[in-house]
Amino acid sequence: MTVSILHRVTGSGMATVGVIxxxxxxxxxxxxxxxxxxxxxxxxxxxxxxxxxxxxxxxxLTLSFFQHMMTGIRHFVMDAGAAFELKANKSFAVLTVVVSVLLTAALWGYITYDQLKAAPAGNAPIAVETK
Amino acid sequence: MGNGTHIGRVRGLGAAHEGAHHWVTQRLTAGSNLLLMLWLIVSLVRLPELSYGVVQSWLSSPWAAVPMILLVISVFNHFRLGLQVVIEDYQHDETRIVLMSLLNYFTIAAGTFAIFSILKVAFTGAAA
Known part of the structure; x- marks a missing residue:
């Protein structure tokens, strides 16, 4: 039930905030x-x-997207009539949250790594953040 | 066919033959959203930076502008159907009709704005 609500909340959020x-x-x-x-x-x-x-x-927005994507994929699987057993259903629901958090972390890890790599092309040490 | 209860009035009329349309379109656009959104995220992340020049010359290529327009059509249809269900589930009086109208106006206005902006960039921004 929680992930079903998450699907609605993330969808409505992206359709309003994301679209704006x-x-x-x-x-x-x-x-x-x-x-x-x-x-x-x-x-x-x-x-x-x-x-x-x-x-x-x-x-x-990216976390919302990945969460909505994962619960959306879950809907596809359940539309096909699979994963209705209590245990499988529950693990799949938990998995959507785990995977969406991991994907978001991976994406922002990559973005940050990319920026640190590209930013100080001079002789500044690579890992210094200048903010 | 009586005119008393709701069920009595529709009994015997058969199916409206459009019941699955909403459901099917929601799934069709979900599939295209999946591909197009992943394309957008990967494309943006792979750009060297999000400065005006870089983004504008990227979006002026047909290889970016066309999927972007398809994305707007697919995503905006999808969110219209999704928000429709949310409104139907939680609004039961006349506010439902008001919200439903606003949703349709918003989707079409926002979609037109998005597609016009993409086309403007694509048609005027050809990098020399």
Whole structure:
């Protein structure tokens, strides 16, 4: 039941908050360089890394997406008539949360790693965060 | 066929032959959402940075603009159907009709805005 509610909450959240951010991003991109820079300033610091709002929205939306994706896949399996046994059903439900958290962590780990690798091309040590 | 109870009024009329449409479309768009959203996430993460120049020249390629438009069509249809179910489940009086209308206006307006923006970038932003 919990994951069914999670499916609704994440879906409704992405359909509202996610869509607004998405439209803002596309609209700013279409409007031109200045508007796009203003949009990015709201969500990132100078180096291009996310600021607090960027992290909350970014991690919130990607976690919502992966959770919705996993419970969606669960719905597909159950539509096929499988995984209705109590135990299998329960483990599958728990698995959706575990996998979505892991996928989100992997994605943001990769993004952070990529930024640290790319950012200070000079002689600064690689792992220093400048914020 | 009586005119008393709800069941009495519909008994004998047979199926409306559109009962599965909502359900099937929800699943069809779920499948295309899965592919298109994973494409979007991987594409954005693989861009060297999300600066104006990089994102704009990426989206001006047909290989990005077309899947992006397909994504908008698929995702927006999917969320319209999903929010419809949420409204149907929790709103039972006249607010249901108001919310349902707002949902349809919102989806179509937002979808048009998104597709127009993508096309504008695609048609005007060809990198020299």
């Amino acid at each position: 951010v998405f439209l803002w991003w596309l609209g700013a991109l279409a409007a031109g360089e200045r508007d796009y820079a203003r949009f990015m300033d709201l969500l990132t610091v100078k180096s291009g890394a996310p600021n607090i709002a960027g992290y909350i929205l970014g991690i919130g």
